[in-house]
Amino acid sequence: xxxxxxxxxxxxxxxxxxxxxxxxxxxxxxxxxxxxxxxxxxxxxxxxxxxxxxxxxxxxxxxxxxxxxxxxxxxxxxxxxxxxxxxxxxxxxxxxxxxxxxxxxxxxxxxxxxxxxxxxxxxxxxxxxxxxxxxxxxxxxxxxxxxxxxxxxxxxxxxxxxxxxxxxxxxxxxxxxxxxxxxxxxxxxxxxxxxxxxxxxxxxxxxxxxxxxxxxxxxxxxxxxxxxxxxxxxxxxxxxx
Ligand SMILES: *Cc1c(COP(=O)(O)O)cnc(C)c1O
Numbered sequence: 001x002x003x004x005x006x007x008x009x010x011x012x013x014x015x016x017x018x019x020x021x022x023x024x025x026x027x028x029x030x031x032x033x034x035x036x037x038x039x040x041x042x043x044x045x046x047x048x049x050x051x052x053x054x055x056x057x058x059x060x061x062x063x064x065x066x067x068x069x070x071x072x073x074x075x076x077x078x079x080x081x082x083x084x085x086x087x088x089x090x091x092x093x094x095x096x097x098x099x100x101x102x103x104x105x106x107x108x109x110x111x112x113x114x115x116x117x118x119x120x121x122x123x124x125x126x127x128x129x130x131x132x133x134x135x136x137x138x139x140x141x142x143x144x145x146x147x148x149x150x151x152x153x154x155x156x157x158x159x160x161x162x163x164x165x166x167x168x169x170x171x172x173x174x175x176x177x178x179x180x181x182x183x184x185x186x187x188x189x190x191x192x193x194x195x196x197x198x199x200x201x202x203x204x205x206x207x208x209x210x211x212x213x214x215x216x217x218x219x220x221x222x223x224x225x226x227x228x229x230x231x232x233x234x235x236x237x238x239x240x241x
Contacts, residue, residue: 004049042233048076065092125166171210189225
C-alpha cells in the first residue's frame with residue numbers, strides 16, 4: 001500500500017489545483033459555469049490515509065466503486081479527529097447484500113442498473129428514513145464488459161421508480177468506450193445527453209438535471225456535452241501511483 005507523507009500531500013495539492021484548472025478551462029471552452037460541474041475524486045486506487053490527504057487538499061466529493069472500501073474509509077475518516085467532512089458517491093456495481101450497511105454513508109448513487117437493485121435500495125432507504133440521490137447508469141459503450149442498463153430498458157425502470165420514492169432520481173451516468181477517442185467519445189456522450197432530454201419529457205415526475213459522464217481521459221468531451229459530474233481518478237494520483 002502506498003504511504004502518505006508530506007511529499008504526497010504536496011503532490012496532491014498540485015494535482016488537485018491542476019485538475020480544477022483543467023476542468024475550469026474545459027468549462028470555459030464549452031461556455032459553461034464551472035460551478036455547475038462537480039469533480040468527484042475517485043479514490044479507489046489508494047488507501048484511507050492518502051484518501052484523507054486528497055480531502056485535505058480540497059477534494060470533498062469522493063467516488064468509490066466498492067462498498068467494502070467505502071465502509072473502511074468512512075470509518076477511518078470518522079476515527080481521525082481532524083479529517084475533513086466528505087461526501088461519498090458510490091460509482092461501481094452495488095451488490096444488493098451490501099446496500100443496508102452502505103446506504104447511511106452515501107450522498108449519492110451513480111450506478112443504479114437494475115430494478116432488483118432499485119427495490120432493495122428503496123426498501124433499505126425507507127427503513128432507514130432516508131432518500132438517496134440516484135443516477136441511472138446507462139450502457140452506451142461498445143465494450144462488452146461495461147456495466148449499466150441498455151437505453152431501451154431505461155423507461156421500464158423509470159416507470160417502476162415512480163413507486164419507489166426513497167430513490168430520488170437525479171439523472172444519468174455513463175462511461176464511454178475505453179480508448180474510443182475524441183469524436184467517438186463525444187458521440188457517445190451526446191447520445192446520453194439526448195436520451196436524458198427525451199426521458200425528461202417522458203417522465204416529468206423525475207428529475208434529470210445531473211449527468212455523470214467523463215473521467216480523467218475524456219472529461220473535456222463530457223463537459224462539452226453537459227456533464228454535471230466528472231469522475232476523476234488517475235489524474236489526481238499522478239506522481240503517486
Ligand atoms: C475508476 C473509475 C473512474 C475514474 O477513472 P480514471 O480514468 O482513473 O479517471 C470513473 N468512473 C468509474 C465508474 C470508475 O470505476
